[in-house]
Amino acid sequence: MAIKDTPEHWQVTATTTPFQGNKTSVRTDDVVMPDGTVVKRDYQVHPGSVAVLALDGEGRVIVLRQYRHPVRHKLWEIPAGLLDVPGENPLHAAQRELYEEAHVKAEDWRVLADVYTTPGGCDEAVRIFLARELSEAEGDRFEVSEEEADMELARVPLDELVQGVLAGDLHNTCLVVGVLSAVAARGGEGFDALRPAEAPWPARPFEA
Template sequence: MIADVPGARPVAQSRLVFQGGVWDVRSDDVDLGESGVVTRDYIHHTGAVAIMALNDADELYLVRQYRHPVQAETWEPPAGLLDLAGEPPVDAAARELHEEADLRAGRWDTLLDFMTSPGGSSEGIRIFLARDLSEVPEAERHARHEEERDMEGRWVPLAEVLASIWAGEAQSPTIVAGALALDAAKRSGWELLRPADAPWRRPPSLLD
């Protein structure tokens, strides 16, 4: 088994290039020893969670949301930022499932941890598998705003999601990574799943 090797190289200077509402952009002068000092610009991110909500009919609850940087409405699992200091990732996932899908889950497992673009972003994402689902009562549902206001939600068979990925029709990283991991976990008889509070070697967060 291979494993990433954690450990930061010395930073001679770090500059805040841009401070945004969700993440920052930093420029670091990194000392690589004999290879010299190099400048690396990157997005300093809070990290995020995503939820593969699977019902008894082998369907996933997905949302279609406008993503301006790629100028497309992408199909994705419910997801959100880890932007509340000290909030456990599984609690953040439960909050996002409530807000974006009007669902609660009786069982949570860790499905996958990954980094979206380690050469240019510190964003780490944990994808959870949520099962034993129930609907949030109408009076307790979250009022959605901005991009979330008009997003579509739909139950989609896992087989259809996988076919869309292989055809290049669904390209969001959370749906690609999450659906492929879910398919592998299911084929293993769920042996690949980890506990919801499994250790996570998260990249440095904006909130650290």
């Protein structure tokens, strides 16, 4: 038996949208269970996201510290953002986020991991990229506002971030998955064996 996630669609007999926000909404589906019963499942509908583990030549990762109101914490994170346009190429979105949040560009891009952040209550899918061969971006810095206006920027050794994850000091999903995946790749076949940046992503199909 292959250990691999597989798509499956259980019958939905009714759907409502009790809440519609600017970027996300809440949906209620009536889902037919294997025994024939029908149950309601509430979940957040999300456009999808990208995140970037940007690794410089000294083995340091670009991280940002930002206030996250739902959890009442300032979290250390890697650059990330929404797929604002349906069908948007995730690589282009990741390049944009790295520029806007860190004013950095990268020459080498790979896919580190594809994850569903909260599959029991949200359909958000995130593609996490590894970006290398970093340099300062050209042009003016992107103007930030709201929570991002208070954002801090740092470069932290990859191994130090791993220690923080295992110690329970770092909690952001994309950072945790990104740094652990990067260490696994580094200790395995190497970064060059990772999937190419334009690898298919069934969770959020896109045009190359």
